[in-house]
Amino acid sequence: MNIGKQLKEGLITQNPVLVQLLGMCxxxxxxxxxxxxxxxxxxxxxxxTLSNVxxxxxxxxxxxxxxxxxxxxxxAGFVTMVDLLLQAYQPDIAESLGVFIxxxxxxxxxxxxxxxxxxxxxxxxxxxDGICQGLxxxxxLVVMSAIRELLGSGSLAGARxxxxxxxxxxxALPVGGFLTLGALIALMQWIQNKAKGGK
Amino acid sequence: xxxxxxxxxALGAILVNNFILVxxxxxxxFMGVSKKMDTAVGMGFAVIFVMGLASALCYPVNLLLDSLGxxxxxxxxxxxxxxxxxxFVEMFLKKSIPTLYEALGVYLPLITTNCAVLGVVLLNVQxxxxxxxxxxxxxxxxAGFLLAIVLFASIRERLEFSDPPKAFRGFPIALITxxxxxxxxxxxxxxxxxx
Numbered sequence: 532m533n534i535g536k537q538l539k540e541g542l543i544t545q546n547p548v549l550v551q552l553l554g555m556c557x558x559x560x561x562x563x564x565x566x567x568x569x570x571x572x573x574x575x576x577x578x579x580t581l582s583n584v585x586x587x588x589x590x591x592x593x594x595x596x597x598x599x600x601x602x603x604x605x606x607a608g609f610v611t612m613v614d615l616l617l618q619a620y621q622p623d624i625a626e627s628l629g630v631f632i633x634x635x636x637x638x639x640x641x642x643x644x645x646x647x648x649x650x651x652x653x654x655x656x657x658x659x660d661g662i663c664q665g666l667x668x669x670x671x672l673v674v675m676s677a678i679r680e681l682l683g684s685g686s687l688a689g690a691r692x693x694x695x696x697x698x699x700x701x702x703a704l705p706v707g708g709f710l711t712l713g714a715l716i717a718l719m720q721w722i723q724n725k726a727k728g729g730k
Numbered sequence: 731x732x733x734x735x736x737x738x739x740a741l742g743a744i745l746v747n748n749f750i751l752v753x754x755x756x757x758x759x760f761m762g763v764s765k766k767m768d769t770a771v772g773m774g775f776a777v778i779f780v781m782g783l784a785s786a787l788c789y790p791v792n793l794l795l796d797s798l799g800x801x802x803x804x805x806x807x808x809x810x811x812x813x814x815x816x817x818f819v820e821m822f823l824k825k826s827i828p829t830l831y832e833a834l835g836v837y838l839p840l841i842t843t844n845c846a847v848l849g850v851v852l853l854n855v856q857x858x859x860x861x862x863x864x865x866x867x868x869x870x871x872x873a874g875f876l877l878a879i880v881l882f883a884s885i886r887e888r889l890e891f892s893d894p895p896k897a898f899r900g901f902p903i904a905l906i907t908x909x910x911x912x913x914x915x916x917x918x919x920x921x922x923x924x925x
Binding site: 552553555556557559560599600603604607608610611614615630633634636637638639642701704705706707708709710712713714716717718720721724 | 751752753754755756757758761802803804805806809810813842843844845848849852853856895896897898899900901902903904905906908909910912913915916
């Protein structure tokens with residue numbers, strides 16, 4: 532087992548958002564403030580790790596034909612748990628993430644990792660994979676929400692950087708989400724092109 | 731039941747709160763299936779169909795769960811209903827309208843993981859819509875999806891011949907385009923019919 536390699540894959544070479552292009556909806560929708568980004572990122576990491584472990588444990592029991600439905604039920608169970616926990620202990624974050632917490636069920640990252648990794652590997656690598664891919668997702672969310680919060684409302688994690696009058700409100704609206712993510716993926720492709728050219 | 735409320739819901743779902751460009755629901759198929767016009771249209775109609783049916787079916791399921799005091803099982807129950815529904819629609823189309831089935835191909839099963847479908851059902855519950863309002867919201871939400879994906883596909887077909895910077899080729903330029911479309915749809919915000 533190779534934790535370093537899995538971590539590098541999750542964060543850079545196989546980053547779930549920037550390279551695999553999975554989980555777009557939540558990435559675009561909730562990255563308006565840093566606290567939202569961190570809350571969503573950590574929730575997805577927790578659910579991804581738990582579902583990876585569980586599916587890896589059950590990989591020899593689940594019949595081939597109904598595997599997708601079984602995965603969705605496992606994932607939905609964990610999502611409901613996280614949803615209730617957030618409502619109980621972090622009601623502010625639960626309020627601002629709204630419908631996107633239950634929608635983690637249909638977040639393609641989790642189903643994709645269940646299908647392509649957890650169902651073929653032992654429990655420990657599956658857990659590490661969940662954590663690494665979750666971290667990659669969280670990092671992208673935090674970077675994106677930092678950019679959008681700074682430009683869109685002139686603050687960082689709630690602390691004011693410049694007066695709100697000078698902020699481009701557009702960046703906090705849906706437009707800003709599309710533009711920021713487009714620019715980030717372009718940056719990623721530019722880095723990959725550079726790396727290929729260097730060799 | 732007032733026609734005006736229904737019209738308000740429809741207008742909101744199609745233009746003001748467009749599912750893709752304002753609420754960010756259903757981005758995956760929006761990006762994945764919009765390279766060609768005819769597949770985009772097929773996907774759009776399949777989504778209208780499934781969203782309408784899912785809204786209708788999940789309404790009694792929600793009432794049942796609430797009366798049993800199992801409200802916290804909503805997410806699990808709804809996703810199971812949607813998965814089963816998509817499976818049945820697939821089998822039905824295969825038997826009775828094979829041409830449509832062929833045309834939709836791989837996109838039908840993909841609708842299960844389209845967040846617009848689960849999203850519309852959850853929003854119906856959140857907004858306390860009654861049965862008719864739920865179905866109208868589902869169908870018009872799908873129509874908003876169709877509108878956005880058709881517009882986007884026609885832009886992308888032309889984008890094929892453009893020459894953006896190398897790093898922006900493919901996905902990034904498509905996202906920027908979608909961003910500009912979202913900017914246009916911002917013009918609809920505040921649109922209201924004075925009754």
